Amino acid sequence: MTHPTACDEYAHQQRSPWGERDASDRRAMLTEILAQVSMEALQGDTLEAVLQRIVDCVARCLPVAIASIILLNDDDTHFVQEVWSGGIGLELPIELPWPVTIGAAGRCARSGEAQLITDVQADADYVPGNRDVKSEYLVPIRHRGHLHGVLNLESTSADFFTAEVCAMFDAVALQIAGTVHLARVVRELELANRKLEQLSMSDGLTGIANRRSFDQRLVEEWQRHAQSGESLALLLVDVDCFKALNDACGHVFGDECLRELARLCAEIVDGMQAHVSRYGGEEFVLLLPGCDLDTAQQLGVDLCRRVEALAIGHPASVIANHITVSIGVSAGRPDPRQPPESLIAVADRALYLAKAGGRNAVVARSCM
Numbered sequence: 001m002t003h004p005t006a007c008d009e010y011a012h013q014q015r016s017p018w019g020e021r022d023a024s025d026r027r028a029m030l031t032e033i034l035a036q037v038s039m040e041a042l043q044g045d046t047l048e049a050v051l052q053r054i055v056d057c058v059a060r061c062l063p064v065a066i067a068s069i070i071l072l073n074d075d076d077t078h079f080v081q082e083v084w085s086g087g088i089g090l091e092l093p094i095e096l097p098w099p100v101t102i103g104a105a106g107r108c109a110r111s112g113e114a115q116l117i118t119d120v121q122a123d124a125d126y127v128p129g130n131r132d133v134k135s136e137y138l139v140p141i142r143h144r145g146h147l148h149g150v151l152n153l154e155s156t157s158a159d160f161f162t163a164e165v166c167a168m169f170d171a172v173a174l175q176i177a178g179t180v181h182l183a184r185v186v187r188e189l190e191l192a193n194r195k196l197e198q199l200s201m202s203d204g205l206t207g208i209a210n211r212r213s214f215d216q217r218l219v220e221e222w223q224r225h226a227q228s229g230e231s232l233a234l235l236l237v238d239v240d241c242f243k244a245l246n247d248a249c250g251h252v253f254g255d256e257c258l259r260e261l262a263r264l265c266a267e268i269v270d271g272m273q274a275h276v277s278r279y280g281g282e283e284f285v286l287l288l289p290g291c292d293l294d295t296a297q298q299l300g301v302d303l304c305r306r307v308e309a310l311a312i313g314h315p316a317s318v319i320a321n322h323i324t325v326s327i328g329v330s331a332g333r334p335d336p337r338q339p340p341e342s343l344i345a346v347a348d349r350a351l352y353l354a355k356a357g358g359r360n361a362v363v364a365r366s367c368m
């Protein structure tokens with residue numbers, strides 16, 4: 001059940017029109033509306049919803065024909081978003097985004113000063129949206145020197161915007177400014193958090209996923225495949241004689257080589273929904289959902305060939321005069337009683353055999 005707000009009550013009391021209220025009654029009403037706007041600023045899920053509640057509240061409680069909030073872009077050059085409420089229709093000849101060089105709202109934004117227009121027909125900048133509008137009051141929405149937009153109020157009465165009414169709208173604009181500022185801070189924080197989350201999951205050198213990301217994905221895929229009964233495969237890829245490469249060509253060259261290999265690992269599984277990550281040092285891991293041992297082994301063989309085809313020179317290798325890799329492959333239907341790491345352990349043993357057998361080779365072992 002929803003309770004009537006102070007604003008609703010005042011809207012109800014509009015049977016006694018604004019013009020017939022005495023000064024103290026009006027003052028009390030303005031104070032109540034301001035309190036109500038403050039409450040509205042705390043409701044709503046999105047900034048747009050909050051701003052809509054505020055203009056609705058103003059238009060419902062006071063004899064303003066139109067109440068709108070027009071927000072600026074970051075450079076303050078264009079109005080880019082508008083919410084409005086009111087009892088009369090608007091037919092504006094301009095559409096968003098519109099430059100601040102146009103209209104009385106533009107003048108308000110450019111000057112940073114409130115604009116009281118007691119006769120809109122006599123104002124050269126006024127853009128008519130409805131012929132019944134007689135007066136207009138525009139207030140900059142500014143928070144600590146930063147202009148966010150303009151609060152626009154239009155009335156069909158020429159003398160509605162008294163000093164007292166204007167002062168209340170100045171306060172409403174301040175309230176809106178705080179709300180917009182807070183929403184923008186929250187949005188920036190969310191973006192920064194997303195960026196941090198991405199950074200914490202990616203490898204700084206190669207740009208692919210890191211070990212942390214792999215560990216998470218392995219647990220997820222292990223559980224998912226244990227449920228579905230599908231086969232999950234893993235390729236553990238290790239560069240041969242990488243220490244010797246660093247020693248012979250320097251770490252910068254070694255780094256560049258790791259970047260190239262990371263790019264190739266990602267490329268070879270393109271379109272397969274595989275998860276490719278840097279497992280550590282000169283090791284990469286490819287996690288292949290729904291993949292059986294034979295397919296994974298074939299992929300390993302392809303990868304070995306494609307690494308050779310890159311023909312990255314390796315003057316200190318005991319296998320060839322270019323970079324080669326050894327690959328351990330494991331696959332099987334995950335046993336929910338076993339830990340996910342058992343898939344790595346099997347691939348690691350297979351990798352050991354590939355190294356022991358002379359390197360530049362693929363050894364595959366089933367997890368069954």
Ligand SMILES: Nc1nc2c(ncn2[C@@H]2O[C@H](COP(=O)(O)OP(=O)(O)OP(=O)(O)O)[C@@H](O)[C@H]2O)c(=O)[nH]1
Binds near residue numbers: 243244
């Ligand atoms: N350039 C560079 N080198 C790294 C990086 N991370 C680890 N390494 C080096 O990778 C080398 C790995 O050496 P090892 O584990 O002995 O392996 P390996 O020389 O490839 O020998 P095999 O695997 O038996 O063929 C070490 O010298 C590490 O310093 C990195 O980010 N950049």
